[in-house]
Every structure is written in C-alpha cells, then in structure tokens.
Amino acid sequence: MPFDLLFYVKAAIAIIAVFAVCVTLHEFGHFYVAKKSGVAVPVFAIGFGPKLFKWVRGGTEYSVRLLPLGGFVQMAGEAPQETWFPVGHEVAYELNESLQIITLGDPKDMPKAYVGVVRRADLTDKLEMSIETAEGVRTFKVKPYARVMMNARSSIPLVEKHEQVLGKPLYKRAAIILAGPVMNFLLAGVLFAAVNTYTGVRTTVISQVEPRTPAQVAGLQPGDKIVMLNHEPIGNWIQLVNRIRSGSASTTGHPQPLNITVKRGGVDRTVAVTPEMTKQGVPVIGIESVVTHNPLRTIPSGFSALVRDTWLTLQGYKSLVVQHQYAALSGPVGIADVITQQVRFGFWHVVMIAGVLSLNLGLFNLIPIPALDGGRLLFILVELIRGRKVDPQKEGFVHFVGFALLMLFAVVITYRDVTHLF
Known part of the structure; x- marks a missing residue:
C-alpha cells in the first residue's frame, strides 16, 4: 500500500506540473508580447483561485494562486x-x-x-x-x-487607448494572440530535444551488422556511414528507414534492390542491397546504428520531431472531422489518466507526454473557433478584409457563445472520460 500511495503522489505532482507548465507558458507568450507592444497588463497569475502571495512590478500584479493547474493573463482593452x-x-x-x-x-x-x-x-x-x-x-x-x-x-x-489591446494595429494584436501557441510549440520542441538528449538519437553510422542478413552479404561494416540511398542524400536514421521501405516496394511482393552509398575511411562506396521481409511485411537490411547524445544532433532532432508530430496531429484533426473519430478525443480527465500511465515508465516519459500536450494545446488554440486564439485571429482577418473593426460587443458575444459551447463540449468529454475510467 505505501508503494501505491507514493505512486499516486508522484502522479498528482506530474499532472499538476504538466498542466501548469503548458498553460502558464502559453499565457506567458501572450503576456510577453503584450508588454513589448506597449499594452498594459494588470494581472499575470500562476494558478487559479485565492492568491497565496503576490507582488507588483512594472504595473503588473504577479501572483501565485491556490489551484496550480495553469494560469492566466489579464490584458487591458481586450474588450471595450x-x-x-x-x-x-x-x-x-x-x-x-x-x-x-x-x-x-x-x-x-x-x-x-x-x-x-x-x-x-x-x-x-x-x-x-x-x-x-x-x-x-x-x-x-x-x-x-x-x-x-x-x-x-x-x-x-x-487605461488610455494607446495601452489597450484594441488600440494597437492589427499586426501587433495578431502577434499577441499568436504568441501563446508559439510558446507551446517552442516548449514542445525543447522537451522533445531534452528527451532525445537523454535517450540518444540514432545516426546513419552503422554500429552492428547482423549475421546472415542482406547488409552482411552486401559487405556493409560497422563504422560505415550511410550517406545516400538510390543516389539521394540521407540525413538521419528515420529518413533512412522510410527510404528503405519506400524504395524497396514493388508490385510483385518481392523487395527491390537498393543502391546504398556509405563513407568508409573517407571514401564513398556504393553497394547493392536487397532487403528481406519480416513476418510483419516490413523490409529490413539487418543493421543497427550508432546512438549519439550530442546536443548538436539531439536538439535539431527534437524540433524535427515537432514538425513531424505537428503534421501527424493535423492529419488526426482531419480524420476527426472527415471520419467522425470522436472517440479519439480526450478531456482533462483523459489527459490526466495518460500522464498517470506515463509516470509508471519514468520521468522522461512524463517529459515526452508534456511535449505532446504542449504541441496539441498550441494547435488546438489555433482552430478558428470563437473564444480560442484562432477565433480571435479570424476576427482580425475579417477586420483586415473589411477595412474596419467588427463591432466589439458583437465579437464579444460571439466569443461568449463559443466559450459556452466549448465548456459544454468539455463537460461531455469529461463525463465520457470518467465513465471509461470506472
């Protein structure tokens, strides 16, 4: 029982930390760009509810509050x-x-x-x-x-108009809105890079050649660096794997030969390798790669993962709409359950899920739904096209309705998540 208690304490800390970091940094993005744009920012809070302590600096009241699941920023003149x-x-x-x-x-x-x-x-x-x-x-x-x-x-x-959000030109208002999601993307990239630095990143340098495999038959050796496949440059291990799968595909069901160029002793050598198929139908050539923890490799790979996962998430949104895959959606309770499961596997799994959540938070906020950052950007676009502002009260009403619908949707998703847990 003590071990179970310790686990759930760790899980609670992880849930609070992940939500707090992802949401607070989102709000900090809005806060920072608003301040730089000359907008008065009366309040920046970490957490919600009653204030535990506060201090005032530069016209802003900073506070830490009782409920640490996120934070918020209050900017002057967001609405009239x-x-x-x-x-x-x-x-x-x-x-x-x-x-x-x-x-x-x-x-x-x-x-x-x-x-x-x-x-x-x-x-x-x-x-x-x-x-x-x-x-x-x-x-x-x-x-x-x-x-x-x-x-x-x-x-x-x-405050006077020049310190209000509504008193700023369109590009500054758009920058203030975009800053929140951008911070989420940056956080995701940093967290992915941190995980890669800990676990290491596969390179295209061969560390081991499995016996009796196509790679050994072709004469590939440990230390060889794969630089080209079918005369196209190879930059990383994921690209190599994808190229082997796509390059060896055929209509006959038998893998096609691949021309693999390696650098050995400063000299390029090209060999023909015909992959073999696993029981799962995946073409392999029988090599293992050298793993590096060098930040010069792991940091770019973290941001490459950000780009890749962004594309996959957008594809997921498309499937959600086109194929009505609403069962894949999760609310706060479902996300908390996922974080809890990752706690079982260790700290770095929690860091990875925090990066995934931050990425999804940034993308979700850019959806052009009223009350979200994307909805506010949509109104700025309408204003740009019309050449005059949308009635702020009408816009405020639209955002209010959008917020109410989002809250209703969140309640439905939360109810479903809870029923799935019990």
Whole structure:
C-alpha cells in the first residue's frame, strides 16, 4: 500500500506540473508580447483561485494562486472597457479634487462612494462617463489608471487607448494572440530535444551488422556511414528507414534492390542491397546504428520531431472531422489518466507526454473557433478584409457563445472520460 500511495503522489505532482507548465507558458507568450507592444497588463497569475502571495512590478500584479493547474493573463482593452458598465445600471464612483473619476465599481463593493446610473460611457477613446446623479446627468472625465473594483478587495486599472489591446494595429494584436501557441510549440520542441538528449538519437553510422542478413552479404561494416540511398542524400536514421521501405516496394511482393552509398575511411562506396521481409511485411537490411547524445544532433532532432508530430496531429484533426473519430478525443480527465500511465515508465516519459500536450494545446488554440486564439485571429482577418473593426460587443458575444459551447463540449468529454475510467 505505501508503494501505491507514493505512486499516486508522484502522479498528482506530474499532472499538476504538466498542466501548469503548458498553460502558464502559453499565457506567458501572450503576456510577453503584450508588454513589448506597449499594452498594459494588470494581472499575470500562476494558478487559479485565492492568491497565496503576490507582488507588483512594472504595473503588473504577479501572483501565485491556490489551484496550480495553469494560469492566466489579464490584458487591458481586450474588450471595450465600457462593457463593464452597461447603460442603465447603477455604478459607484469616487472623485478626486479635479472631479475626475478615480474609482468605479459595484455599489455593494464601495459603500462610501457616490452612486448613480450610467447614461453613457466611453472608456476606449475619451475616458469619460455620463452618470445620472441626484443633481441630474453629469459627465465626468475618468483619470487614466482609475481603478475598477472587481470585488471589495481586487481591482484593475482603466487605461488610455494607446495601452489597450484594441488600440494597437492589427499586426501587433495578431502577434499577441499568436504568441501563446508559439510558446507551446517552442516548449514542445525543447522537451522533445531534452528527451532525445537523454535517450540518444540514432545516426546513419552503422554500429552492428547482423549475421546472415542482406547488409552482411552486401559487405556493409560497422563504422560505415550511410550517406545516400538510390543516389539521394540521407540525413538521419528515420529518413533512412522510410527510404528503405519506400524504395524497396514493388508490385510483385518481392523487395527491390537498393543502391546504398556509405563513407568508409573517407571514401564513398556504393553497394547493392536487397532487403528481406519480416513476418510483419516490413523490409529490413539487418543493421543497427550508432546512438549519439550530442546536443548538436539531439536538439535539431527534437524540433524535427515537432514538425513531424505537428503534421501527424493535423492529419488526426482531419480524420476527426472527415471520419467522425470522436472517440479519439480526450478531456482533462483523459489527459490526466495518460500522464498517470506515463509516470509508471519514468520521468522522461512524463517529459515526452508534456511535449505532446504542449504541441496539441498550441494547435488546438489555433482552430478558428470563437473564444480560442484562432477565433480571435479570424476576427482580425475579417477586420483586415473589411477595412474596419467588427463591432466589439458583437465579437464579444460571439466569443461568449463559443466559450459556452466549448465548456459544454468539455463537460461531455469529461463525463465520457470518467465513465471509461470506472
């Protein structure tokens, strides 16, 4: 029993770490490019829920929160700031000596403030509000960085247009959106490279020739470096395997001879090798390769794996839509179960699954569905084509509906994952 307990503790740590790293780095991508683009970023949080501790630097409140499954970033002006204060609703406000609004919020959160009814609000271009007071409708300027009380203890600032996401040109807004998925792709490449550095990467240098195999018959020797196959360059082991399979295929069912060029003692030699078929119908020639842990080889191979897995994942999305293979989908519970299974095989298996999850998170977010990064990019594309902005309130409503549907879909997938576990 103690061993089982230890395993599940390790599994819980692995699940939290994988989700936290993948999601937090996604949000950090948005955060970093937003900051570099001059957008005010009031909040960057690691985790969700109540704050364990926080600090403020450069106008941003950084916090670590109780539930460590991810994180979030809050950027000024992602949606029009006035949407917080609908016309006809009550608002509490505080004024400075110049009769500028310095604090806004719900009356229940600001019991000592003035209270009025919003009649007009422009918090994007002019930073002003018209409020119906006991003396009639009055128009107030809103001081830049006036605080909006989200609750009795938490607030965010109202900023001028040049510090809002909506106030930035299209290319900067697109860069901010793309930065999240790009961070996921970079993380996946780094993790794949780390795994390759630990496990090693096969090279095209022969380490062993199996006896009584086509390679031995052809005269191949340990130390030979395979540089060409059928007069086409070979760059890595995976390419060699794929070329052997495709180059030896025939309509008769018998493998075709291959011209393999090796470098031996600084001299190129070309030999003819006819593969033999395994019981599974796979052509082989009977060699093992030298494995290298050199980062100069393992890091590029990690990013090559990123490109390969991206293509395979896109093919999977295609099959999902065309062939309705929805059983292949997994939600958070299914992903957590996969991570748990990988814990049984060791640390580096968890690192690999973290890379796969990061890659999938980046690709999924680029799907042009409202509420996802891809949906926001779609609206930017529409704006580019139309030459004018889509009504922010209409866009916000579309994203809200998209988010609601995604949450419903997530609930359905989670229910299915849970029923499969028990």
